[in-house]
Amino acid sequence: MKKFAFCLVLLIGAAYAGYVLAEKDSDELMQQAQSQFKPIPTELQEIEGITLTPERIELGKWLYFDPRLSKSWLISCNTCHNLALGGVDLEETSIGHGWAKGPRNAPTVLNSVFNIAQFWDGRAEDLQAQAKGPVQAGVEMNNTPERVEQTLKSIPEYVQRFRKAFPGDSNPVTFDNMADAIEAFEATLLTPGSPFDKYLNGDSQALSKAQKKGLKLFMNKGCSTCHNGINVGGGSYHPFGVVEKPGSKILPEADKGRFVVTETASDKYVFKVPSLRNIELTPPYFHSGQVWDLEQAVAIMGSSQLGIKLSRNETAAIVTFLKTLTGEQPRVEYPILPPHTKGTPLPVTGVSGNVAGH
Ligand code: HEC
Ligand code: HEC
Numbered sequence: 001m002k003k004f005a006f007c008l009v010l011l012i013g014a015a016y017a018g019y020v021l022a023e024k025d026s027d028e029l030m031q032q033a034q035s036q037f038k039p040i041p042t043e044l045q046e047i048e049g050i051t052l053t054p055e056r057i058e059l060g061k062w063l064y065f066d067p068r069l070s071k072s073w074l075i076s077c078n079t080c081h082n083l084a085l086g087g088v089d090l091e092e093t094s095i096g097h098g099w100a101k102g103p104r105n106a107p108t109v110l111n112s113v114f115n116i117a118q119f120w121d122g123r124a125e126d127l128q129a130q131a132k133g134p135v136q137a138g139v140e141m142n143n144t145p146e147r148v149e150q151t152l153k154s155i156p157e158y159v160q161r162f163r164k165a166f167p168g169d170s171n172p173v174t175f176d177n178m179a180d181a182i183e184a185f186e187a188t189l190l191t192p193g194s195p196f197d198k199y200l201n202g203d204s205q206a207l208s209k210a211q212k213k214g215l216k217l218f219m220n221k222g223c224s225t226c227h228n229g230i231n232v233g234g235g236s237y238h239p240f241g242v243v244e245k246p247g248s249k250i251l252p253e254a255d256k257g258r259f260v261v262t263e264t265a266s267d268k269y270v271f272k273v274p275s276l277r278n279i280e281l282t283p284p285y286f287h288s289g290q291v292w293d294l295e296q297a298v299a300i301m302g303s304s305q306l307g308i309k310l311s312r313n314e315t316a317a318i319v320t321f322l323k324t325l326t327g328e329q330p331r332v333e334y335p336i337l338p339p340h341t342k343g344t345p346l347p348v349t350g351v352s353g354n355v356a357g358h
Contacts, residue, residue: 026204029212032219038230039197040111040190040277040327047113049126050187051180056165060185062158062335063178068151070141072097073347077134077182081109083332086281087189092289097142098350103255105289110330111277113187115234120287121258122237122272127183132175145175147345152178154345157338191278191327199324207324214321217314222306231275232325239270240286243307246300250290257287280323294319 044052063069067076075096080089087108089095094102104120112118117125124130134140135148152158153173162172165181196215198206207215218224227233237258240251251269258270271287284290285297295315302310310318 026212029216030199030202030204033215034200036219036224036228037196037200037232039200040114040192040194040230042192044188044190045113047187049128050113050183052184052187053165055161056181056184057188058185059161059165060181060183061332062161062337063182064185065335066337068337068340068344068347069135069143069148069178070097071143071147071347072141072349074349075141077109077131080106080134080140083109083189083330086110086278086329087112088282090283092284094140096140097138100139102137102139104287105284107274108278108282109186110189110191111231111275112189112234114229114231115272115275116236117272120271120274121261123261127186128176128179131179131182131186135175135178148175148178149173151340151344154341154343155338156341189330191329194277194327195324196321197327207321210317210320211324212321214317214319215324217318218321221302221308221310221314221318223301223318226273226305227276231277233273233277234275236273237267237270238273238305239268241269241304244304245269246304250286250288250300252288255287276322277325278327278329280326294322298322 046052064077067073067079069076080091080094080096081087082089087110089106091106093104094106096102107120113127116122118127118130119133124133132145135143136145152162159173162177162181163169166172166177169177195206195211218227224232226236226238229235240246240257245251256268258267258272259265261267279285279294283294284292285294286300291297291300298315298318299310302308302315
């Protein structure tokens with residue numbers, strides 16, 4: 001009897017010690033995560049250089065959804081950055097004016113305001129500079145700043161909206177102000193409240209055991225040396241193929257990445273580390289858009305960036321963690337756009353004009 005009681009005490013003791021150790025382990029994991037990542041704010045953020053008045057945000061929304069910013073009247077920002085689809089088009093590389101296929105996969109616009117710069121090669125320093133690109137790119141919306149201004153000026157409701165959004169501007173309907181308004185709208189496209197954000201905010205129950213295992217691997221294998229911060233990426237540039245080139249289908253030779261921006265030899269095949277926020281929603285992966293399966297993308301990262309072969313279990317665990325990065329999608333009410341007038345330049349379809357990338 002005595003012996004039995006003793007065993008019981010030992011057992012309970014061991015279980016308690018195990019529990020304490022596990023708790024400690026889990027606290028350490030949370031602290032490690034909190035030192036490398038930041039949650040997405042639930043409130044609209046003050047962002048340097050962006051004026052976020054309700055008038056400007058609403059105008060930006062109109063412009064974002066208005067296909068008449070394109071020469072064909074078929075293509076809006078939302079065509080390739082569809083807010084019903086995580087801010088992407090689910091194409092390998094985007095299709096634009098005259099069914100022309102562009103050279104790169106469309107990254108999501110969600111949370112992009114937190115990225116260090118815009119585009120895979122970082123060639124636009126912010127969203128304002130970025131927004132002027134696609135409107136003019138031959139393979140995207142194929143328009144000109146003059147024609148866009150003419151279009152907007154021909155629609156009285158737009159003129160009124162620009163006046164309200166840019167008070168004090170004597171000539172408010174300009175291409176630059178169009179970009180400013182779109183930037184303001186894009187700054188509202190945030191996805192807070194993911195399980196991972198809840199975890200970072202101190203709720204240790206927000207992640208399951210399997211998801212925590214994936215998080216641990218993600219940090220301890222070295223993924224978070226590049227994919228870190230508020231966007232779990234988006235903050236730095238690194239070569240694709242640090243250790244091993246992933247093959248010319250996934251890393252096409254012709255796209256030299258950031259080299260084209262800086263003309264520095266060491267920037268050949270360097271790309272902006274993409275954000276992994278909402279990654280589950282935004283296949284296919286990589287700038288070439290050649291990988292549809294997230295597990296395969298993770299395995300490629302292991303060999304190309306870290307020189308390690310992840311086991312199938314490890315890859316699966318990391319993907320389980322990556323799915324906790326899906327946040328609450330912005331609820332956007334589809335705008336009813338004002339009609340055009342006799343002065344509006346009519347649509348032109350077919351392939352013509354400048355065919356350079358944006
Ligand atoms: C025809 C498809 C298409 C259209 C239309 C389009 N985009 Fe894009 N967008 C892309 C592609 C492709 C890229 C990546 C290009 C690159 O990196 O060289 C991109 C990149 C971006 C990025 C950079 C995101 C990041 O993380 O680097 C933002 C922001 C963006 N587009 C916003 C817009 C806005 C705003 C509009 C409307 C004015 C627009 N796009 C119209 C295809 C499109
Ligand atoms: C040395 C920096 C670095 C490390 C380490 C790294 N990555 Fe990446 N990651 C990148 C870059 C750069 C890209 C963009 C590659 C491209 O398409 O040009 C990328 C792309 C990705 C993508 C595709 C994202 C998209 O939107 O297409 C995923 C998923 C990803 N990484 C996950 C991981 C995981 C998981 C690990 C750890 C096993 C990891 N990465 C390690 C730099 C890194």
